[in-house]
Amino acid sequence: MLTPKITSTREVLNLDGLWRFDLDAAVGEEPWRATLRTTREAPVPASYNDLFPDPRFRDHVGVAWYQRTVRVPHGWRGTRVMLRLDAATHEAAVYVDDDLVVTHVGGYTPFEVDITGHVTAGGEFRLTIGVDNRLTPSSIPPGSVDTDSLGRPRQRYMHDFFNYGGLARSVSIQSVPAERIDDITVTTEIDGTSGLVSYDLVTTDLTPGAEVRLRVLTADGTVVGASSGSRGVVEIPDVRLWRPGAAYLYTVVAEIVRDGEVRDSYPLAVGVRTVEVRGNRVLINGEPFYFTGFGKHEDSPVRGKGHDPAYLVHDFELMRWTGANSFRTSHYPYAEEVLDYADRQGIVVIGEAAAVGLNLAIAAGYLGQTEVTTFGPRGAFGDTTRDAHAAHLRELIARDKNHPSIVMWSIANEPDSRDPGARDYFAPLVSLTRELDPTRPVTYANMILAQHDTDVIADLFDVVSINRYYGWYQDTNDLAAAEAHLEADLRGWEASFHKPIIVSEFGADAIAGLHAAVDQPWSEDYQTALVAMYQRVFDRIDSVVGEHVWAFADFQAMPITQRVDGNKKGVFTRDRRPKAVAHALRARWTSLSQAKNPE
The missing domain is CATH 3.20.20.80 (Glycosidases)
Incomplete structure (x- = not known):
C-alpha cells in the first residue's frame, strides 16, 4: 500500500482537524445514519482519553464515534476516490453516509478503501468512523475485557503503556487514476562502487499499449538510471550510500505511460544500503x-x-x-x-x-x-x-x-x-x-x-x-x-x-x-x-x-x-x-x- 502523495496524476485531501465526537452510550443506535447528536468535538490525530476532564473518556472501554462532512473536490471527476486511515486503535468500522465501506482490525497500521461508487465529485458525504479500543486474547496486542463489581466493563492487558484509543494518525481521501501503480517493493545491493536497485511494481490491470517505466534520480533531480517493465534492476554508478548519521536518498519515479502520456506517476525515496549479520556483528554497508x-x-x-x-x-x-x-x-x-x-x-x-x-x-x-x-x-x-x-x-x-x-x-x-x-x-x-x-x-x-x-x-x-x-x-x-x-x-x-x-x-x-x-x-x-x-x-x-x-x-x-x-x-x-x-x-x-x- 503506497502512502498518499500529491503527484502529477494524484491529489490528496487531508481530513485532519476537529471532528464531531462522542462515546457509544451517548450517540444512540446506528449513529452513522444521521448527524451525531453531540456538541462535543475531538481533534484528529489524537487519542481521546486525556482530552476531557471526565473519567468516562479516560477509562472508556468500547466504541468511540467520529464524524465529519467531507466535500469531494469537483476536479476529481473521472478518477477513483480512495479513503485512507493511517491508524484506528484498535478496530474500526467506517461508514460513508449510511453505507459500511470497510472494517479493519489492528491499531497501528493503515488501511484504505475505494469509495468512488459512494461519492460524487463536487458533492458532500457524511463520514462516520466507529473506533473500538477493546483488546481480546486474539488481538495484537492481546488483552481481555471483564466486568467489575459495579457492572462496568474493564479492560485488562499485559503491557505497561496506557491503552490509548481513537484516531491517533491522519485520515485522508485521495484521487488516483483507474490505471495506476498500487505498490512498489525496492531492495538494494552494493557492487563495488555501484548500487543495484531491484524493484517490483504492482499495478492495476493495464490497457493495451500501456507501458511501465522507472527512473532513478539523485537528490538534485539528475537521472542516473532507468528501466522498463514491472520488475527489474537499475545500476547506479558511483553510488552515494545511505549511512547512519549521513543519509542520502535517491528518488525512484515509477510511471505508467500510454500513447506518450503519463497516466500515473509515483515517487519513492530510496536509500542504497545493505544490512547483514556476520558472526557476532551487525553490519551496515559491510561495516x-x-x-x-x-x-x-x-x-x-x-x-x-x-x-x-x-x-x-x-x-x-x-x-x-x-x-x-x-x-x-x-x-x-x-x-x-x-x-x-x-x-x-x-x-x-x-x-x-x-x-x-x-x-x-x-x-x-x-x-x-x-x-x-x-x-x-x-x-x-x-x-x-x-x-x-x-x-x-x-x-x-x-x-x-x-x-x-x-x-x-x-x-x-x-x-x-x-x-x-x-x-x-x-x-x-x-x-x-x-x-x-x-x-x-x-x-x-x-x-x-x-x-x-x-x-x-x-x-x-x-x-x-x-x-x-x-x-x-x-x-x-x-x-x-x-x-x-x-x-x-x-x-x-x-x-x-x-x-x-x-x-x-x-x-x-x-x-x-x-x-x-x-x-x-x-x-x-x-x-x-x-x-x-x-x-x-x-x-x-x-x-x-x-x-x-x-x-x-x-x-x-x-x-x-x-x-x-x-x-x-x-x-x-x-x-x-x-x-x-x-x-x-x-x-x-x-x-x-x-x-x-x-x-
Missing part, C-alpha cells in the same frame, strides 16, 4: 554498527499517542543531542512520518510489531503462581492469536519495507519464550517474516524469566535482544550484585548462541529533581549510576553490539500502584526535560560514535 539509543513510545501530554510533527522534530533533536544513532519502535509500528524522517536524518530503526503482552508468566510472578501456560491449546494464545499476529506482520512489512532506516524487524516484546509452546507459536512467524522480507535480520526482545539455557526460541532469530533490569526489579538498590549478575547473564547468552547481542531495554525509574548522596532508587543519581554500571559490563562483552536505554521519555502507563502518573524510566520527562542521566549518555555516546562507528 560493524554499534547501536546507541532508546526504546521509545508515541506518547505525549494531552495527545496521548496522537502523532505530532513538533514532538517528532524535537524528539529527534534530543536524540541527536545525546549522541544516539538508533531507536526501537517499542512496542508497535510508529506513524510512517516518523520513519520518513528517520530516513532523511540517518537514524537507524528497529521496527517492532505490536506483539507485546504475550506472557502470562509475568502475571503469575506477581500473583505467586508457579505454573502457567501462555501458548498452545491449553494456553491463552493459540492458533487464532498467531493468525492475528501473522496478519499484523504482513501489514507492518508491507507498509515499512522500503524504509532504509529500518535495519531489523522485532516481531515481539517479552513473550513467554520459556514456555514449551512458544516454539510452535513463533517458528512459523519467523519464517513468514523472512519470506516477506529476506533482506533484514529478525529479532525479538527477551524477558528475564527466560534465560539462555531455558529460552526455547532464541536460536530461530538472527540477533539476541534482551531486556534486563538488574539493579531495579532484581538486585534492587544493590548495584554490585546487579553488575555481577548482568555480566554472568550476558556471557551465558554469548557462549550459548554466538550471535550479536543488543540490550534492548535497561534502566530505572527516576523522579525528576529527586537527588541523594547515596544509592536511592527513584533518584536521578541512582538512575545515572545504574546506567553507567550496565555500560561498564557492555564494554567487557565482545558480542554486545547495542545499548537501548529504557526509555527515551516518561510515558503514561496503566493505573497501577507501581506507576505514579506513569512510567518514570525516561531519560527525559514526559514534557522532554532532561534528567541527569541524559548528560551522562551524551558524554558516552558522542565519544562512542567515533570509537565504534568510525566514518
Whole structure:
C-alpha cells in the first residue's frame, strides 16, 4: 500500500482537524445514519482519553464515534476516490453516509478503501468512523475485557503503556487514476562502487499499449538510471550510500505511460544500503554498527499517542543531542512520518510489531503462581492469536519495507519464550517474516524469566535482544550484585548462541529533581549510576553490539500502584526535560560514535 502523495496524476485531501465526537452510550443506535447528536468535538490525530476532564473518556472501554462532512473536490471527476486511515486503535468500522465501506482490525497500521461508487465529485458525504479500543486474547496486542463489581466493563492487558484509543494518525481521501501503480517493493545491493536497485511494481490491470517505466534520480533531480517493465534492476554508478548519521536518498519515479502520456506517476525515496549479520556483528554497508539509543513510545501530554510533527522534530533533536544513532519502535509500528524522517536524518530503526503482552508468566510472578501456560491449546494464545499476529506482520512489512532506516524487524516484546509452546507459536512467524522480507535480520526482545539455557526460541532469530533490569526489579538498590549478575547473564547468552547481542531495554525509574548522596532508587543519581554500571559490563562483552536505554521519555502507563502518573524510566520527562542521566549518555555516546562507528 503506497502512502498518499500529491503527484502529477494524484491529489490528496487531508481530513485532519476537529471532528464531531462522542462515546457509544451517548450517540444512540446506528449513529452513522444521521448527524451525531453531540456538541462535543475531538481533534484528529489524537487519542481521546486525556482530552476531557471526565473519567468516562479516560477509562472508556468500547466504541468511540467520529464524524465529519467531507466535500469531494469537483476536479476529481473521472478518477477513483480512495479513503485512507493511517491508524484506528484498535478496530474500526467506517461508514460513508449510511453505507459500511470497510472494517479493519489492528491499531497501528493503515488501511484504505475505494469509495468512488459512494461519492460524487463536487458533492458532500457524511463520514462516520466507529473506533473500538477493546483488546481480546486474539488481538495484537492481546488483552481481555471483564466486568467489575459495579457492572462496568474493564479492560485488562499485559503491557505497561496506557491503552490509548481513537484516531491517533491522519485520515485522508485521495484521487488516483483507474490505471495506476498500487505498490512498489525496492531492495538494494552494493557492487563495488555501484548500487543495484531491484524493484517490483504492482499495478492495476493495464490497457493495451500501456507501458511501465522507472527512473532513478539523485537528490538534485539528475537521472542516473532507468528501466522498463514491472520488475527489474537499475545500476547506479558511483553510488552515494545511505549511512547512519549521513543519509542520502535517491528518488525512484515509477510511471505508467500510454500513447506518450503519463497516466500515473509515483515517487519513492530510496536509500542504497545493505544490512547483514556476520558472526557476532551487525553490519551496515559491510561495516560493524554499534547501536546507541532508546526504546521509545508515541506518547505525549494531552495527545496521548496522537502523532505530532513538533514532538517528532524535537524528539529527534534530543536524540541527536545525546549522541544516539538508533531507536526501537517499542512496542508497535510508529506513524510512517516518523520513519520518513528517520530516513532523511540517518537514524537507524528497529521496527517492532505490536506483539507485546504475550506472557502470562509475568502475571503469575506477581500473583505467586508457579505454573502457567501462555501458548498452545491449553494456553491463552493459540492458533487464532498467531493468525492475528501473522496478519499484523504482513501489514507492518508491507507498509515499512522500503524504509532504509529500518535495519531489523522485532516481531515481539517479552513473550513467554520459556514456555514449551512458544516454539510452535513463533517458528512459523519467523519464517513468514523472512519470506516477506529476506533482506533484514529478525529479532525479538527477551524477558528475564527466560534465560539462555531455558529460552526455547532464541536460536530461530538472527540477533539476541534482551531486556534486563538488574539493579531495579532484581538486585534492587544493590548495584554490585546487579553488575555481577548482568555480566554472568550476558556471557551465558554469548557462549550459548554466538550471535550479536543488543540490550534492548535497561534502566530505572527516576523522579525528576529527586537527588541523594547515596544509592536511592527513584533518584536521578541512582538512575545515572545504574546506567553507567550496565555500560561498564557492555564494554567487557565482545558480542554486545547495542545499548537501548529504557526509555527515551516518561510515558503514561496503566493505573497501577507501581506507576505514579506513569512510567518514570525516561531519560527525559514526559514534557522532554532532561534528567541527569541524559548528560551522562551524551558524554558516552558522542565519544562512542567515533570509537565504534568510525566514518
